[in-house]
Amino acid sequence: MEQxxxxxxxxxxxxxxxxxxxxxxxxxxGLGASGAAKSVVVTGVKTVAPAHVEKSAFxxxxxxxxxxxxxxxxxFQMLGVVVGGFLSGAIAGRLKFTVEKSPKITNKTRLIFAVxxxxxxxxxxxxxxxxxxxxxxxxxxxxxLSGFLSMAAIFGTAFALAWFAxxxxx
Amino acid sequence: xxxxxxxxxxxxxxxxFLAFIIGIGFxxxxxxxxxxxxxxxxxxxYGYDTTVLKVFFTxxxxxxxxxxxxxxxxxxxxxxxxxxxTYLWSTLGGxxxxxxxxxxxxxxxxxxxxxxxxxxxxxxxxxGGMFIGILIFTEGYPLWEGFYNAKFMGSPVISEMIGxxxxxxxxxxxxxxxxxxxxxxxxxxxxxxxxxxLNQK
Numbered sequence: 069m070e071q072x073x074x075x076x077x078x079x080x081x082x083x084x085x086x087x088x089x090x091x092x093x094x095x096x097x098g099l100g101a102s103g104a105a106k107s108v109v110v111t112g113v114k115t116v117a118p119a120h121v122e123k124s125a126f127x128x129x130x131x132x133x134x135x136x137x138x139x140x141x142x143x144f145q146m147l148g149v150v151v152g153g154f155l156s157g158a159i160a161g162r163l164k165f166t167v168e169k170s171p172k173i174t175n176k177t178r179l180i181f182a183v184x185x186x187x188x189x190x191x192x193x194x195x196x197x198x199x200x201x202x203x204x205x206x207x208x209x210x211x212x213l214s215g216f217l218s219m220a221a222i223f224g225t226a227f228a229l230a231w232f233a234x235x236x237x238x
Numbered sequence: 239x240x241x242x243x244x245x246x247x248x249x250x251x252x253x254x255f256l257a258f259i260i261g262i263g264f265x266x267x268x269x270x271x272x273x274x275x276x277x278x279x280x281x282x283x284y285g286y287d288t289t290v291l292k293v294f295f296t297x298x299x300x301x302x303x304x305x306x307x308x309x310x311x312x313x314x315x316x317x318x319x320x321x322x323x324t325y326l327w328s329t330l331g332g333x334x335x336x337x338x339x340x341x342x343x344x345x346x347x348x349x350x351x352x353x354x355x356x357x358x359x360x361x362x363x364x365x366g367g368m369f370i371g372i373l374i375f376t377e378g379y380p381l382w383e384g385f386y387n388a389k390f391m392g393s394p395v396i397s398e399m400i401g402x403x404x405x406x407x408x409x410x411x412x413x414x415x416x417x418x419x420x421x422x423x424x425x426x427x428x429x430x431x432x433x434x435x436l437n438q439k
Contacts, residue, residue: 113376152266156266168353230284
C-alpha cells in the first residue's frame, strides 16, 4: 500500500495545540511523555529489587507521592499515544517494521546511536524535570520561564551538535 | 469550570480515561505529521525538513491563545493550572543533555513511543536507552541531588517577569513564530536533499 502524505504542518500544529488545551481543561496540566517512562522504571525496580527500593531515599520519596506509579495520568496518556500513533499509521499505510536512517550508515550504527541518544534523553528529562512535551511545549504554552529555557537548551544544543552528528542523518 | 479534576467535576478514574483519550489524539496528530520519522525530526537541525519547528510553535501558540480564551470565558481557572518550576541549572543542564540525545537518537520521548507504535525499530532502541538513562538518574540520585535542586526560582511566568500582560506576550510570541516559519520555509528550499522527500500536503 502506498504511503499517504503527511498532514500540513500548520494544521497539525493547530490540532496539537487543541489537544494540549484539552489536557489543561481536564487535568490542569499539559501533555508529557518522560514522566510515564519514569513510572515504568520505578515500577520495574520496585518489582525486581524491593529491598533496594526500601533503602533508597529517592524511590521512597517518589513512592510517597505516587502510591501506584502506573495509575498515573501520564501513563494512561502515553498508552493513548501508542494507540493513536498506531491508528494514524494504519490509516496512512505506514505500519512496517523498519530501521530508519541515513542511506550512508548501517542499521547497526543507527541502533547503537538510537540507544545512546535514548540514554542521554532519558537522563536529561529527569534532570530537567520534563522533556520536549512536558517541559518545552507545555511550559511554553503557560508562558513559564522554564519552558522557554528548556526549549532553547534542547534545540540550541541539538543545532550546535548537528555538524558532528551529520553522518547519522545526511 | 476547569480544570475538571481540580474542581472535582470528574472522578479520578474518569480523569485517567480522559488521559487515554487525549493521548490517542496526541499520538494520532504526532504520527499524521510524521513525528514517527527520525529523519524528519532530525531534518530540523539540517534545514531540509522544518516540520518540527512549524508544528511545535503553532501548537505552542494555539495552546497559549487557547488558555487565554478559556480563561477569559471563565471556562478554566488559570490560577489553578500547573506552571513548570524553574531550577535554573538543572533546567538548562537537562535541556543540554536532552539536545545531545535528540541529535544522536533522532527522537524525543513522546515521538519515540509514537514511532515505535508503527514499527520503527530504531525508536524501540531509543526507548530502551531512555529507560537506562532514567535508571541511571534514579540510581545515582545522591550524586546529582545538589545540582538538581540548585538555583530554585519558584515558578516564574515570563509575562509577569517583564511586567506585561499574558495577551501582549502571546502576541509577541506569535510575531516571532511567524518570522521563524518564514525561515523554516526558506530553509526547506535552500537545504532540500535528493535522498529525502518532503511527503506532505
